[in-house]
Amino acid sequence: MSEEPTKTGYVVSGVLHAGLLAAVIFGFASAPKFEDASESIPVDTITQSEFNEIMKGERDAPPAKVQPPATPQETLAYAAPEALPPSPPPRPSDEPKPPPKPAQETPQPSPPPRPAQDTPSPIPSPKPKPTPSPSPTPKTDALAKLIDEPKSDTPKPTRAMDPNAIRKLLADAKPTDPAQPAAQGLPNHSAPRMSPSLAAALDAWFTEAYLNCWNPPPTVPAGEKYVAQIKVVFAPDGSLSAQPVLINPPSDPAWQAHAESAMRAVLKCNPLHVPPQYAPYFEQWRTKTVHFDPESALG
Amino acid sequence: MTRLGPTTMWLAAMTWGPSRVNAATTGERAALRGGGRRKLGLLSALAALGFMAASNGALAVGDIYVKAGANFTPALVAVTPLQGDDAKVGAVVAADFARSVFLQPVDPSSFPEAIGEPDKRPNFDAWKTINAQFVVTGRVSHQGGSIVAQFRLWDVETGEQIAGQQYSGEAQNARRISHLIADAVFTRITGEGGFFDSRVVFVDETGPKEKRRKRLALMDMDGANMRSLTAGDNLAVTPRFSPNAEQVAYMHFGDGDPKVEILDLETGRRESVGEFTGMSFSPRFSPDGRYLALSLSEGAASNLFLYDLQSGQTTRLTDDAAIDTSPSFSPDGKQIVFESDRGGAQQLYVMSASGGMPQRISFGEGRYSTPVWSPRGDLIAFTRVKDGQFGIGVMKPDGAGERILTEGFHNEGPTFAPNGLFLMFFRDPGGESGAKIYMTDIFGHAEFQVPTPSYASDPSWGPETK
Numbered sequence: 131m132s133e134e135p136t137k138t139g140y141v142v143s144g145v146l147h148a149g150l151l152a153a154v155i156f157g158f159a160s161a162p163k164f165e166d167a168s169e170s171i172p173v174d175t176i177t178q179s180e181f182n183e184i185m186k187g188e189r190d191a192p193p194a195k196v197q198p199p200a201t202p203q204e205t206l207a208y209a210a211p212e213a214l215p216p217s218p219p220p221r222p223s224d225e226p227k228p229p230p231k232p233a234q235e236t237p238q239p240s241p242p243p244r245p246a247q248d249t250p251s252p253i254p255s256p257k258p259k260p261t262p263s264p265s266p267t268p269k270t271d272a273l274a275k276l277i278d279e280p281k282s283d284t285p286k287p288t289r290a291m292d293p294n295a296i297r298k299l300l301a302d303a304k305p306t307d308p309a310q311p312a313a314q315g316l317p318n319h320s321a322p323r324m325s326p327s328l329a330a331a332l333d334a335w336f337t338e339a340y341l342n343c344w345n346p347p348p349t350v351p352a353g354e355k356y357v358a359q360i361k362v363v364f365a366p367d368g369s370l371s372a373q374p375v376l377i378n379p380p381s382d383p384a385w386q387a388h389a390e391s392a393m394r395a396v397l398k399c400n401p402l403h404v405p406p407q408y409a410p411y412f413e414q415w416r417t418k419t420v421h422f423d424p425e426s427a428l429g
Numbered sequence: 430m431t432r433l434g435p436t437t438m439w440l441a442a443m444t445w446g447p448s449r450v451n452a453a454t455t456g457e458r459a460a461l462r463g464g465g466r467r468k469l470g471l472l473s474a475l476a477a478l479g480f481m482a483a484s485n486g487a488l489a490v491g492d493i494y495v496k497a498g499a500n501f502t503p504a505l506v507a508v509t510p511l512q513g514d515d516a517k518v519g520a521v522v523a524a525d526f527a528r529s530v531f532l533q534p535v536d537p538s539s540f541p542e543a544i545g546e547p548d549k550r551p552n553f554d555a556w557k558t559i560n561a562q563f564v565v566t567g568r569v570s571h572q573g574g575s576i577v578a579q580f581r582l583w584d585v586e587t588g589e590q591i592a593g594q595q596y597s598g599e600a601q602n603a604r605r606i607s608h609l610i611a612d613a614v615f616t617r618i619t620g621e622g623g624f625f626d627s628r629v630v631f632v633d634e635t636g637p638k639e640k641r642r643k644r645l646a647l648m649d650m651d652g653a654n655m656r657s658l659t660a661g662d663n664l665a666v667t668p669r670f671s672p673n674a675e676q677v678a679y680m681h682f683g684d685g686d687p688k689v690e691i692l693d694l695e696t697g698r699r700e701s702v703g704e705f706t707g708m709s710f711s712p713r714f715s716p717d718g719r720y721l722a723l724s725l726s727e728g729a730a731s732n733l734f735l736y737d738l739q740s741g742q743t744t745r746l747t748d749d750a751a752i753d754t755s756p757s758f759s760p761d762g763k764q765i766v767f768e769s770d771r772g773g774a775q776q777l778y779v780m781s782a783s784g785g786m787p788q789r790i791s792f793g794e795g796r797y798s799t800p801v802w803s804p805r806g807d808l809i810a811f812t813r814v815k816d817g818q819f820g821i822g823v824m825k826p827d828g829a830g831e832r833i834l835t836e837g838f839h840n841e842g843p844t845f846a847p848n849g850l851f852l853m854f855f856r857d858p859g860g861e862s863g864a865k866i867y868m869t870d871i872f873g874h875a876e877f878q879v880p881t882p883s884y885a886s887d888p889s890w891g892p893e894t895k
Binding site for chain 2: 329333336337340341344345346347348349352359384386387388393394395397398418419420421422423424425
């Protein structure tokens with residue numbers, strides 16, 4: 131094989147280098163911020179036998195507490211781990227308990243936002259109710275049933291895991307947090323993606339729409355600026371499919387009027403007639419967080 | 430890693446498997462074995478490109494950032510006819526909104542429904558068709574010489590009642606009740622203090638220009654209920670309200686030097702302030718009502734003094750050969766802004782209310798005068814004369830952010846509304862006519878003339894009536 135570089139080689143090399151450069155410039159210029167750590171799962175490899183040993187458990191281990199799964203991502207990868215330990219899992223008590231899902235599906239650490247309730251009552255922010263997603267409880271049950279099947283009440287599990295059944299459950303699992311996008315590599319990720327310019331155009335369209343609907347209060351209170359953030363969930367026709375949620379109610383009552391004006395803007399802009407060219411990419415703009423920044427008109 | 434349960438680790442192992450980690454290396458090794466570093470380069474480049482392209486798509490998940498800016502639209506409020514309202518309470522409320530800049534009343538001829546039951550939810554879908562954002566319903570009843578009025582404020586977007594209140598009083602105070610309703614609605618929607626239930630003391634000017642009669646007068650902020658305070662045989666100018674609106678300090682031209690006097694609105698009694706030789710003028714009350722800051726002439730100069738209204742003691746605040754005048758207190762009473770020509774042309778200075786080194790805050794071109802400190806503390810309004818043009822402007826207390834709200838011949842003498850969002854001033858177009866009082870918001874969105882029976886000047890806006 132000749133070691134001398136040919137003209138074709140130069141051309142191909144040049145094109146690929148240019149392409150790489152362009153991809154780096156444009157790709158990283160619009161690179162999204164890193165998603166939550168839950169998107170990536172650290173991997174440790176163990177052998178089948180080691181796993182079986184772990185699953186057998188210890189005879190004198192304390193009975194497991196039933197806790198809600200900490201993050202939706204964990205729920206996706208496996209059903210409630212606490213349901214698996216050897217002792218009779220108190221799973222039936224799961225069902226009457228209202229699933230804690232609403233607290234997780236909206237990215238808020240605090241209880242459902244509710245502005246000050248003193249009369250006259252301001253705009254109440256209803257309990258967050260994003261698009262109802264299948265609760266993990268049935269899957270917990272299904273998986274647990276799978277695991278516990280051969281022995282209903284005996285304290286000691288001795289049968290092997292059925293990896294095929296678990297894999298099947300994983301394939302059926304839907305993302306429990308609608309705000310989190312399907313990450314690369316997960317089975318659901320098959321929808322077409324918008325180009326950067328199209329996505330930017332859609333963001334600009336949303337921004338202008340909400341700006342037109344917004345009547346901010348006349349002045350800005352002193353102190354640290356408060357930017358109301360409202361989470362909206364759309365239906366494909368651009369109308370709100372769930373009550374919008376103010377995810378950061380102001381701690382300073384002086385900003386209450388601003389928070390209310392933001393909520394009014396979102397309600398006034400309903401339904402939004404999203405232009406049809408964005409319709410195929412609905413999954414990517416189905417949920418949005420709108421930030422209302424009150425730049426002072428006093429300058 | 431150790432936090433994950435055993436199942437996770439097992440499943441991860443099954444899904445991603447140890448073999449995947451080695452894939453690239455294997456491929457590369459294969460390429461190398463296949464023939465030539467060239468192929469390796471090609472493969473890496475293609476892999477990199479593919480990776481870049483795949484990672485680009487997640488943009489639309491980004492948040493939307495809306496910045497409030499130049500777009501200003503008032504909130505549309507529909508004031509529906511109040512049930513049983515023949516005292517025109519609703520009309521005064523709507524008129525207040527029409528002059529409020531931040532709220533705007535909806536034209537009644539476009540109302541989509543007639544409110545039959547004021548306590549019941551209106552048909553919000555109908556109101557949305559005319560873009561009304563708020564609806565006011567209510568009822569008024571008269572019993573003998575008293576009036577009872579109640580209102581409900583409905584938010585069309587959320588479909589909730591967000592305010593409601595009942596007021597009662599003497600029938601002659603019906604206008605005050607309207608202003609209280611307008612204040613409640615204004616405050617609920619904008620989050621700002623109200624300003625409709627307030628009064629303005631001013632100079633009422635009558636007669637021909639050569640022989641103008643100037644006397645003190647009082648009116649509601651919308652021009653209603655005007656009454657004279659002095660007889661007008663002597664000139665009275667620059668009236669200033671006391672913080673509790675019970676007294677008016679002003680400059681009186683009688684026999685001898687012009688002097689500061691205080692008029693008690695309740696009793697009508699007038700008394701001179703202090704025993705000063707020479708001219709005293711430009712009086713202004715301190716926010717706690719205890720002191721009067723004023724200017725005393727000393728030869729060619731004028732200096733600022735503090736007069737204790739209870740003890741009669743006088744304290745000197747400035748001591749220089751310039752003309753220092755027009756003092757105005759900050760709302761916390763700790764500072765005074767005033768006008769001085771010590772640097773040449775008149776400029777604005779801020780100093781401690783107990784005297785001390787003044788700091789100049791105005792540095793623009795022109796002559797700055799008649800400063801007033803906003804009750805909110807965040808702005809100082811002033812008159813600026815530049816190239817023969819008289820402008821009313823505002824700046825921050827440190828002098829930054831100077832903005833001129835109106836300019837022309839001849840604007841002068843701003844005074845702040847109780848909520849610090851509006852200014853009144855007077856404008857004299859010159860010639861044979863006279864001055865009129867105008868109202869504007871501090872952003873310069875809109876301007877309204879205040880109806881007075883004759884010419885009017887030197888407005889001083891009092892606090893919300895208690």
